[in-house]
Amino acid sequence: MVIIFGIEEQLLITFLFVLAVVFGALRISNVLKSQPASFLLSIAIAAFAAMYQPFTTTLWTYMPSLTWFFIIVFLVAFVFEMFGIRKGGAGNGPEAMVVNAAILLVLLTVGWRIAKTFNIVIPYIGDSQNLLFLIGFIFIISIFWSAMKGEVKGPLGQPQPRK
Numbered sequence: 660m661v662i663i664f665g666i667e668e669q670l671l672i673t674f675l676f677v678l679a680v681v682f683g684a685l686r687i688s689n690v691l692k693s694q695p696a697s698f699l700l701s702i703a704i705a706a707f708a709a710m711y712q713p714f715t716t717t718l719w720t721y722m723p724s725l726t727w728f729f730i731i732v733f734l735v736a737f738v739f740e741m742f743g744i745r746k747g748g749a750g751n752g753p754e755a756m757v758v759n760a761a762i763l764l765v766l767l768t769v770g771w772r773i774a775k776t777f778n779i780v781i782p783y784i785g786d787s788q789n790l791l792f793l794i795g796f797i798f799i800i801s802i803f804w805s806a807m808k809g810e811v812k813g814p815l816g817q818p819q820p821r822k
Contacts, residue, residue: 673715678705680729735762767794 682701691697708714718725771791784790 669715669719670709673718674705674709676718677708678702681705731766735766738762763798767791 678701681704682698685691685697685701686694691700778786780786781790784793
């Protein structure tokens with residue numbers, strides 16, 4: 660291993676990767692309102708993760724797949740920012756629902772093709788057909804849930820009481 664400033668490369672990359680993922684997740688979820696508190700918690704978790712050898716070994720085993728996963732996630736986040744969906748700008752009406760459904764359909768299709776190509780078997784779920792069924796079932800439940808929670812509009816667009 661190449662040693663950078665007295666630290667092994669594998670340890671440093673594991674630390675930085677976990678730091679970036681945990682800090683990004685904390686900032687997006689807004690669990691901690693303070694950015695410095697989120698950063699300190701991220702440093703602590705990254706330090707523990709980098710020192711835990713089984714985690715480091717597993718991370719380095721799956722690093723190529725994780726790299727592509729995060730490239731796709733950042734691409735989707737960029738598209739959301741570009742269309743104003745993530746911040747709630749233009750993403751409040753039926754247009755946002757159509758864009759979200761189109762993005763979900765594309766990602767689901769790509770994921771299903773990759774699962775079919777590489778013959779992926781997921782523990783407790785099975786093959787890609789079972790996963791596709793599960794995602795479709797969750798999607799249909801979410802449609803019914805959003806319809807149940809939605810407002811009933813009258814002929815002039817005013818909210819009407821439910822009957």
